[in-house]
Amino acid sequence: MARTENIAAVFKRGFINENPIMRHVLGICSTLAATNLVANTLVMSAGLVFALSMSCLTVSILRSITPMRIRMMVQTLIIASYVIIVDIIIKAYLPDISEALGPYVGLIITNCIVMGRCEAYARSNPPMPSFLDGLAVGLGYTAVLLIIAIFRESLGFGTIMGYRVMPEGFTTWTVMVMAPGAFFMLGIFVWIVRTYFPQTYEENKGGEKS
Amino acid sequence: MKKSIFSVLYMFMITLVFTSVVTITRHYTQDLIELNEQAKIKRIILNVFGIFPDDGITSADVVETFNNRVRKINLNNSTVYAALENDGQTPMGYAFLLSGPGFWGPIHSVAAIDSHAEQILGVRFYNHVETPGLGARISEAWFFKQFNSLHINESQSGGKIFTLKRPGKASGANQLNAITGATMTSQAVESFLNKELLHFAAEIRDEIRKDTNWPEQKI
Numbered sequence: 165m166a167r168t169e170n171i172a173a174v175f176k177r178g179f180i181n182e183n184p185i186m187r188h189v190l191g192i193c194s195t196l197a198a199t200n201l202v203a204n205t206l207v208m209s210a211g212l213v214f215a216l217s218m219s220c221l222t223v224s225i226l227r228s229i230t231p232m233r234i235r236m237m238v239q240t241l242i243i244a245s246y247v248i249i250v251d252i253i254i255k256a257y258l259p260d261i262s263e264a265l266g267p268y269v270g271l272i273i274t275n276c277i278v279m280g281r282c283e284a285y286a287r288s289n290p291p292m293p294s295f296l297d298g299l300a301v302g303l304g305y306t307a308v309l310l311i312i313a314i315f316r317e318s319l320g321f322g323t324i325m326g327y328r329v330m331p332e333g334f335t336t337w338t339v340m341v342m343a344p345g346a347f348f349m350l351g352i353f354v355w356i357v358r359t360y361f362p363q364t365y366e367e368n369k370g371g372e373k374s
Numbered sequence: 375m376k377k378s379i380f381s382v383l384y385m386f387m388i389t390l391v392f393t394s395v396v397t398i399t400r401h402y403t404q405d406l407i408e409l410n411e412q413a414k415i416k417r418i419i420l421n422v423f424g425i426f427p428d429d430g431i432t433s434a435d436v437v438e439t440f441n442n443r444v445r446k447i448n449l450n451n452s453t454v455y456a457a458l459e460n461d462g463q464t465p466m467g468y469a470f471l472l473s474g475p476g477f478w479g480p481i482h483s484v485a486a487i488d489s490h491a492e493q494i495l496g497v498r499f500y501n502h503v504e505t506p507g508l509g510a511r512i513s514e515a516w517f518f519k520q521f522n523s524l525h526i527n528e529s530q531s532g533g534k535i536f537t538l539k540r541p542g543k544a545s546g547a548n549q550l551n552a553i554t555g556a557t558m559t560s561q562a563v564e565s566f567l568n569k570e571l572l573h574f575a576a577e578i579r580d581e582i583r584k585d586t587n588w589p590e591q592k593i
Contacts (some may be wrong), residue, residue: 200506200507201506201507204506226388229384230384231377231380231381231384233381234381234384234385237385238384238385238388241388241389241392242392245392245393245395245396248396249395249396249399252396252399252400252403252407253399253403255403255407255410256403256406256407256410257403257406259410259413259414259433263414267503320507321507338508338554338555341505341506341507341508341555342505342508
């Protein structure tokens with residue numbers, strides 16, 4: 165991985181070439197859990213983007229003094245601390261939002277993407293690029309989730325963000341609201357992306373691994 | 375050896391730093407979180423009686439209004455919330471925290487009945503893990519408002535206060551519309567609300583029968 169990437173390259177990589185959902189198939193639990201309503205997806209993604217970018221920044225700052233053998237423990241601690249701080253602050257100042265996303269916030273701790281980026285990038289790169297990497301990958305995750313959520317909510321409820329988009333009398337697809345709907349949507353989405361944009365994945369297959 | 379000691383010390387120090395930051399954040403927000411937690415259930419209890427704070431809707435306003443208008447009474451080892459009219463004396467109705475098994479986990483609700491235990495004033499579902507968009511729609515107004523003004527008369531509908539029918543098929547005073555695609559949740563709600571509400575209504579009637587001044591002496 166080049167150390168002298170510019171910002172655009174970092175974002176392109178996080179969004180497309182190394183998109184956690186499309187390319188690495190990481191963070192699938194939350195993709196399945198939090199995509200039946202666009203509103204849930206947005207809140208979940210905001211939490212993830214914050215926890216991911218801050219964790220990457222911290223892991224990167226500490227990278228030269230953290231002993232290799234305990235680095236995973238350290239990373240887990242850092243990630244968990246950020247997520248819990250977010251959770252506490254939301255509980256204190258935005259009780260209604262906390263109510264709506266209660267279980268999802270805690271899930272960020274165990275989200276593979278966070279530790280994946282800390283391991284793959286932040287622990288061997290300087291703080292600023294690591295922070296941007298976290299931001300880019302987090303936004304890449306957000307983009308994929310939003311696409312899936314828009315399909316699931318519009319087909320499953322006939323609405324987007326609670327506003328009606330389907331004509332009256334549209335028969336809602338109950339399966340889209342439930343877990344199987346997420347599997348179908350995600351599978352179709354990854355399939356389409358890999359069919360039409362296969363080059364990066366195939367090229368990198370024999371080369372460096374992240 | 376030296377490396378191992380460093381690792382242990384490093385882990386210890388970093389744990390200390392991060393848990394301290396979390397603890398400090400927690401410390402400064404604890405009162406607010408507790409107030410929010412208290413206000414949460416109090417807001418729902420006020421809401422089910424149709425009482426809203428006159429000035430503002432902050433957690434502190436809710437707690438103040440609750441303290442003015444609602445009294446906690448112990449009824450055969452269960453807690454009953456008695457709401458008072460504006461005069462602060464006349465009982466307006468009683469609310470209970472009721473819960474039962476839902477489809478995915480327990481459903482917690484608050485139900486209020488009038489001061490003669492004859493009518494339901496309202497029902498709210500405040501804590502549950504039902505499927506979003508399906509069972510979770512028990513929290514939507516169109517669903518819970520169906521319970522308003524239902525007569526508590528167990529001789530109707532085969533010993534039930536209400537029955538849930540397929541959406542759009544409800545007819546008659548004690549039939550309510552169930553939720554499309556959430557048969558299990560609907561059945562769970564029908565089962566525990568009927569049972570618990572009848573139980574509490576009977577207990578309140580008993581108390582009133584025994585002592586017409588109940589619950590004045592407890593308030």
